[in-house]
Amino acid sequence: MAKSKFIQEIRQYMRLRDYSIRTEHTYLYWIRFYIRFHRLQHPSELGAPHVMQFLSYLANQRDITANTQRVALNSFAFLYNKFLGQPLGELGFTLASRPKHLPTVLNSKEVGQILAHSQPRERLIFSLLYGSGLRISECLRLRIKDLNFEASTLTVFDGKGRKDRVTLLANSLTALCDDYVQKAIALQASDNTQGIGPSLPDALGKKYPSAYREPAWMFLFPSSGLCRHPTSNIICRHHLDASVPRKALKRSVHQAGLSAKRITCHTFRHSFATELLRSGRDIRTVQELLGHNDVSTTQIYTHVLGQHFAGTTSPLDLLPQ
Numbered sequence: 001m002a003k004s005k006f007i008q009e010i011r012q013y014m015r016l017r018d019y020s021i022r023t024e025h026t027y028l029y030w031i032r033f034y035i036r037f038h039r040l041q042h043p044s045e046l047g048a049p050h051v052m053q054f055l056s057y058l059a060n061q062r063d064i065t066a067n068t069q070r071v072a073l074n075s076f077a078f079l080y081n082k083f084l085g086q087p088l089g090e091l092g093f094t095l096a097s098r099p100k101h102l103p104t105v106l107n108s109k110e111v112g113q114i115l116a117h118s119q120p121r122e123r124l125i126f127s128l129l130y131g132s133g134l135r136i137s138e139c140l141r142l143r144i145k146d147l148n149f150e151a152s153t154l155t156v157f158d159g160k161g162r163k164d165r166v167t168l169l170a171n172s173l174t175a176l177c178d179d180y181v182q183k184a185i186a187l188q189a190s191d192n193t194q195g196i197g198p199s200l201p202d203a204l205g206k207k208y209p210s211a212y213r214e215p216a217w218m219f220l221f222p223s224s225g226l227c228r229h230p231t232s233n234i235i236c237r238h239h240l241d242a243s244v245p246r247k248a249l250k251r252s253v254h255q256a257g258l259s260a261k262r263i264t265c266h267t268f269r270h271s272f273a274t275e276l277l278r279s280g281r282d283i284r285t286v287q288e289l290l291g292h293n294d295v296s297t298t299q300i301y302t303h304v305l306g307q308h309f310a311g312t313t314s315p316l317d318l319l320p321q
Contacts, residue, residue, distance in 0.1 A: 006042070007028060007031070007032065010027075010028065010031065010079070010083055011024060011028065013083055014027070015202070015231055018203065020158065020162065021230055021231075022137075026071060026075065027074075027075040027078055027079070029075075030071070030072045030075035030076070031043070031075055031076075031079055033072075034051075034054050034072075034075075034076065034079075037054050037057065038050055038054070043079060043080070043084060044084055044086065047080075047086070047088070048088045048089060048091055051073075051076045051080075051088060051091065052091055052093055054072075054076075055069060055072065055073060055091075055093055056093075058072060073091075073093070076088065102300070102303055102304050103266075103267070103270040103300065103301075103304065104261055104262055104263065104267050104270065105267065105270045105271045105274045105304055106130075106261075106263065106267060106268070106271040107271075108275070110256070110258055110261075111126075111130055111268070111271060113256040113257070113258065114126060114249070114252050114253060114256050114258065114263075115127060115252075116256070117251075117252040117255040117256045118248065118249075118252045119248065120176075121180075121221070122244075122245050122248040122249070122252070124173070124176055124177070124180060125139055125140075125221065125245045126245070126249065126252075126265075126268060127170070127173055127176075128142075128154075128173065129265055129268035129269060129272070130268040130269075130271055130272055131168065131169070131170035131172075131173060131272070132154060132167045132168050132169060132170070132272070133167055133168075133269050133272035133273060133289050133290050134156065134167070134269065135159070135160065135265075135266065135269060136242050136245065136246070136265040136266070137242060138156045138159050139221075140219075140221050140239045140240050140241075140242060140245075141157075141158075141219070141239055142154065142156075142219065142220045142221070143198070143216065143217055143218060143219055143220065144181050144184060144185070144215055144216055144217070144218050144219075144220060145216035145217065146220075147169060147177060147181070147220070148169070149169070149174050149177070149178070152168065152169050152170070152171055152174075153166050153167065153168060153169050154166070154167060154168075154169045155167075156291065159291050160291065163291055165288070165289075165291040167289045167290075167291075168289065177220070180220055180221070181220065184215075184218045184219060184220055184221075184222055185215045185218060187218075187222055187237075188213075188215060188218040188222075188237075191226075191237055192212070192213050196212070196226065196235055196236060196237065197211075197212025197213060197217070197218075197236060197237065198212060198217050198218050198219050198222065198236060198237050198238075198239075199227075199229050199236040199237065199238045199239075200212060200217060200229075200236070202229070202231040202232055205229075205232055205234070206232075212236070219237070219238075219239040219240075221239055221240040222237050222238075222239060222240065223237060223238050223239060223240050223241065224240075225237075242265075245265060246264070246265060249263065249264070249265060269290070270301070270304075272289075272290075273286050273290055273298065273301045274301050274304050274305060276289070277301050277302060277305055278305055283295060283298055283299065283302070286298055286301070
């Protein structure tokens, strides 16, 4: 089987249908893994039993989470149902389940300690994660046009599940954000003299070839180096890689003396939700700000606070004094 040609055909299929680069990379990873698992047999010669066999291997030998199994299953559903036109039908596969763990959250003092031990750029990134409830990928993909200083909001485009949403922009960040906007515009102007600009969605770049000169499309956190666009192959400047703030956070957490907690960039998002609920905000509002499809996902934060026990009295307190 000419595997590389097959993978290229899948990639071309996905790009013609405007799948995100992240989805493309994820699906191709699992499809390659699946092909190697079945000793390079062409997927068209395999079917539902082989998919079941692979998923069982992931669950039992690789001990992966239910969420990861779900991503793999979505990859095969795409491969067979859409690309190959060989529907898998009902697999009857039950995803592995593990006890749900409550997310780690930070209180305001701990957030302040981390920010105090962070460099200016990372301090702004962590502040946006905590102040706006962003995922790290959403924060780093922010463009100048996404910030609305007058309304104190920012818009997340193409977030998880390819959804757009509007969330809060802390008033205390206005001046600092504006500083980084000006720095980004200056860098863009310098790049423009070489015919280079920020990486753009492929369709936009084709429809508006000069859009890379528009300040609105510049990233708030541009990368320090240039790269080639994954679809157009044009030299451009992408946003900062997520590994940079993640490494910086590890240092800041250590310097703040908080290494006993497992703190990641996503911890700020958990803390955002928890603090809003603690201050009495309606859970539906928090759901909307986080971009959750189902309120049950947001309810995990009421467990963190213990609010799901509201009005319940310990039986010890009912004993006669």
